Amino acid sequence: MKIEWTYQGEKQIKIRTFLKNQGVSRRLATAIRHHGGQLLLNGKDCRRINQIFPADHLVMRLPPETTTLVPSFVPISIRYEDRDLLIIEKPPRVASIPSPLHPTDSLMNRVWGYYLVRGYQKITPHIVTRLDRDTSGLVLIAKHRFAHALLNDLAVKQIKxxxxxxxxxxxxxxxxxxxxxxxxxxxxxxxRQVAVSGGKFAATKLWRQQLLKNACLCRLRLYTGRTHQIRVHCAFCGHPLVGDTVYGGKLTKQLDRQGLHCCYLEFHQPFSGKLIQVYSPLPVDMAKFVKLN
Structure with a gap:
């Protein structure tokens, strides 16, 4: 995997300063030098202490990545893909990452299987926005380690x-x-629970969409990304998610998992600056519950 830039500055600077400004961590820069990566300035090998001048062309070849993921070849539903990232529709009852209970068929196992089928070489997938096992919807995956670092920097405030x-x-x-x-x-x-004292700040905005017989469909936006945030906030307010037995919700014949679906992601692609907006409609089981209630 190579990343290329043309330096647009007005005066010379050290390459390490330029790379830092592009989000390249010291750890990644060290890995490039010692573990099979490469820096090329105008087509020639260079080091971070060298100078880069206006209009110079810099290429960064990332070191090869390895993984212990076991590939699963269950097909994945891709909603968006470019050189650096994937947005995938995760079905319910699939773990986002491998665990002792689900070691070989998590979403990441399936993405790794997809990499092998597509012939992607020397890069491995990195999850950016994970979902609970019984939550469905959109998941953002970085296709290589540099994209992961940049997307993680965005994740706190800039990924809607x-x-x-x-x-x-x-x-x-x-x-x-x-x-x-x-x-x-x-x-x-x-x-998790609401903290009477201490705890980490968490904020959720709720819009009521549709009143049902003994439930309601709501749209929610996360301003922070705490574990189980929506589930805990809703339960604390007296409205646990239907099907969320961990926080007081009840299973029903129409919906036998927590009624939660990540329906929208919005952010700027960290390399191109392109605005990415992906929407996912209500899944079949939740739509059926709404229709019957």
């Missing part, structure tokens, strides 16, 4: 994520902002 959720009961307000800090539940390895 929105969800469709089916909440228990009928939410009375049409719009609400839930700003409640979260922390681990000391009595559980899995659960």
């Amino acid at each position: 994520k929105e969800y469709l959720a089916i909440l228990s009961g009928q939410v009375k307000t049409t719009v609400a902002i839930i700003a409640l800090p979260l922390k681990r539940d000391p009595n559980s390895l899995i659960r």
Whole structure:
């Protein structure tokens, strides 16, 4: 994988300064030097201490990546792809990353299988926005380590994520902002809870979309990315997600998993600056629940 730039500055600077300004970490720069990468300035080998002049052309060849992922060749649903990233539609009941319970058929195993089928070489996938196993929807994947570093820098404030959720009961307000800090539940390895003191700041905006018999369809936007944030915030407000038994929701015949779907991602491609906007409609099981209720 190679990344190319033409230096647009007005005066010479050191290459290491230029690379830092492009988001290249010191760790990656060291790996390039010692583990099979390469820097080429106007077609010739160079080092970070060399100078780059206006209109010079710099090529950075990334060191080859390796992975311990076991490939799964279950097809994936790709909503967007370019040189640097993938946006994939994750079905429910599929883990985002391998775990002791799901070591060989997580979403990342499937993406690795896709890499092998496509013949992608010397790069490995890196997940940027993961979802809980029973949550469906859009997942952002960096196709190589440099893209992962840049996307992680964007993830906190500049990647807009929105969800469709089916909440228990009928939410009375049409719009609400839930700003409640979260922390681990000391009595559980899995659960999170609203923190009376301390905790990490978490904010969610909610729009009520449709009232149902004993539930409602809502759209939610995350302003922070805490674990289980939507699930905990909704449960604390008295409206746990339908099907979310961990936080007080109840399973139904129409929906036997938590009613949560990542429906929208928006961000600027970190290399080209292109605005990426991807929307995913309500999945079949959640749409069926809405129709029947």
